[in-house]
Amino acid sequence: MPKAIQIQQFGGPEQLQLVEVSVGEPGPGEVRIRHYACGLNFIDIYQRTGLYQGALPLTLGMEAAGVVEAVGEGVTHLRPGQRVAYASQPPGAYCEVRVMPARCVVELPDGIDFETGAAMMLKGLTVQYLLRKTQPQGGLQEGDHVLFHAAAGGVGLIACQWARAMGLQLIGTAGSDEKCALAREMGAAHVINYNKEDFVARVKEITGGRGVKVVYDSIGKETWERSLECLRPLGLMVSYGNASGPVPPISLATLAAKGSLYVTRPTLFTHLATRESTQAMADDLFDMVGSGRVKIRIDQRYRLAEVAQAHRDLEARKTTGSSVLLP
Numbered sequence: 603m604p605k606a607i608q609i610q611q612f613g614g615p616e617q618l619q620l621v622e623v624s625v626g627e628p629g630p631g632e633v634r635i636r637h638y639a640c641g642l643n644f645i646d647i648y649q650r651t652g653l654y655q656g657a658l659p660l661t662l663g664m665e666a667a668g669v670v671e672a673v674g675e676g677v678t679h680l681r682p683g684q685r686v687a688y689a690s691q692p693p694g695a696y697c698e699v700r701v702m703p704a705r706c707v708v709e710l711p712d713g714i715d716f717e718t719g720a721a722m723m724l725k726g727l728t729v730q731y732l733l734r735k736t737q738p739q740g741g742l743q744e745g746d747h748v749l750f751h752a753a754a755g756g757v758g759l760i761a762c763q764w765a766r767a768m769g770l771q772l773i774g775t776a777g778s779d780e781k782c783a784l785a786r787e788m789g790a791a792h793v794i795n796y797n798k799e800d801f802v803a804r805v806k807e808i809t810g811g812r813g814v815k816v817v818y819d820s821i822g823k824e825t826w827e828r829s830l831e832c833l834r835p836l837g838l839m840v841s842y843g844n845a846s847g848p849v850p851p852i853s854l855a856t857l858a859a860k861g862s863l864y865v866t867r868p869t870l871f872t873h874l875a876t877r878e879s880t881q882a883m884a885d886d887l888f889d890m891v892g893s894g895r896v897k898i899r900i901d902q903r904y905r906l907a908e909v910a911q912a913h914r915d916l917e918a919r920k921t922t923g924s925s926v927l928l929p
C-alpha cells in the first residue's frame with residue numbers, strides 16, 4: 603500500500619505520522635499522480651498546528667511533482683505517463699500516490715526536473731501573483747522600491763530574482779547576516795537584518811525618506827505595525843502570511859492617518875480558481891525559470907519519513923530557499 607504522512611490531531615511535528623493508505627481510481631475531473639518529489643511550505647505548519655483548520659485525519663502538503671498514472675472522465679489536458687506538477691488545495695501532497703482534482707495540475711516542461719518542479723510551484727506562483735498582480739495604485743515601474751520580508755526563504759529568494767528581472771529595487775529583510783548575503787546575491791538591491799537593524803529607519807534611509815510603494819509582508823504579527831510605517835502615502839500593504847502569528851484586528855482609521863493606505867490579504871488559491879488562470883500563471887513561471895532569470899534553490903532535502911525534522915527546521919528559521927521531501 604502507498605505511504606502518506608497524516609496528522610490525527612493538530613499539534614507539533616510529532617503529530618506527523620507515516621501511514622499506509624489505499625488509493626483508488628480517479629473519478630470525473632480527477633487524476634492519479636505518482637509523486638517523485640513533494641514541496642514543503644510554511645502553510646503546512648499552519649495546517650499542522652490548526653491555525654488553518656482542515657478535517658481530521660489530514661494528509662498535509664500542497665505542492666508536488668510526478669507522473670500521471672490515470673485520468674478520470676472528462677479530463678482532457680492530462681494523459682497517463684505525462685510529467686506534471688501542481689500547487690493546490692485540498693492538502694494531501696505528502697504521499698507517494700494520490701488522487702486529486704485535475705484542474706490544478708499542469709504539464710511540467712522537459713527542462714525542469716521533478717525536485718525543481720516540487721520546489722517551485724506554490725512558491726513561484728505566489729511570487730507571480732504578488733509581483734505581477736498585487737500592485738499599488740498606478741502599478742510598479744522600473745526602479746521602484748518594494749519591501750519584501752523573509753527574503754532568504756522559499757518565496758523570498760524567488761521574489762528577489764523576479765523583482766530584479768522586472769527592474770524593481772527589492773529591499774529584502776532576513777534574520778541573519780548570512781541570509782541577507784544570500785538574498786543580495788539572488789537579486790535584492792538592498793538587504794536589512796531585521797534582528798539587528800531598525801528596518802523602518804533603514805527603509806526611510808534607502809528611499810530618501812519617502813518610503814516604499816508596496817510592502818509584501820508574510821511575517822504578520824511581529825512586523826505588521828512597522829511595515830505600515832515603511833509605506834508612502836497611498837501605498838499598498840500586502841499581508842500574505844503569518845509566520846510569527848496572525849495580524850491582530852486593526853483600526854481602519856490607522857490607514858487614513860498614515861496617508862490613505864491600501865491593504866490586501868491575498869491567497870494564492872483565489873488566483874488559481876480556474877484551469878485557465880492556473881495555466882497562464884504557470885506559463886509565466888516556467889518562462890522565468892526556463893530562461894534562467896529565476897533559479898530555484900533547493901537548500902534542504904529530506905526523505906518523506908523525515909518530515910517532522912523538516913517541519914522543525916522550517917519553524918526554527920534554520921532553512922533558506924526551498925525544501926523538498928522525497929517519497
Ligand SMILES: NC(=O)c1ccc[n+]([C@@H]2O[C@H](COP(=O)([O-])OP(=O)(O)OC[C@H]3O[C@@H](n4cnc5c(N)ncnc54)[C@H](OP(=O)(O)O)[C@@H]3O)[C@@H](O)[C@H]2O)c1
Nearest residue numbers: 643644752755756757776777820842843845846869870919
Ligand atoms: N498568501 C499566500 O498566497 C501565500 C502563499 C505562499 C506562502 N505564503 C507565506 O509566505 C511565507 C513564506 O513561505 P515559505 O514557505 O517560503 O517559508 P520561508 O520563507 O522559507 O520560511 C519562513 C521564514 O519566515 C521568517 N520568520 C520570521 N519570523 C518568524 C517566526 N516567528 N517563525 C518562523 N519564521 C519566521 C524566517 O526567516 P528569517 O530567519 O529570515 O526571519 C523563516 O525562514 C509564509 O508566511 C507563508 O505562509 C503565503
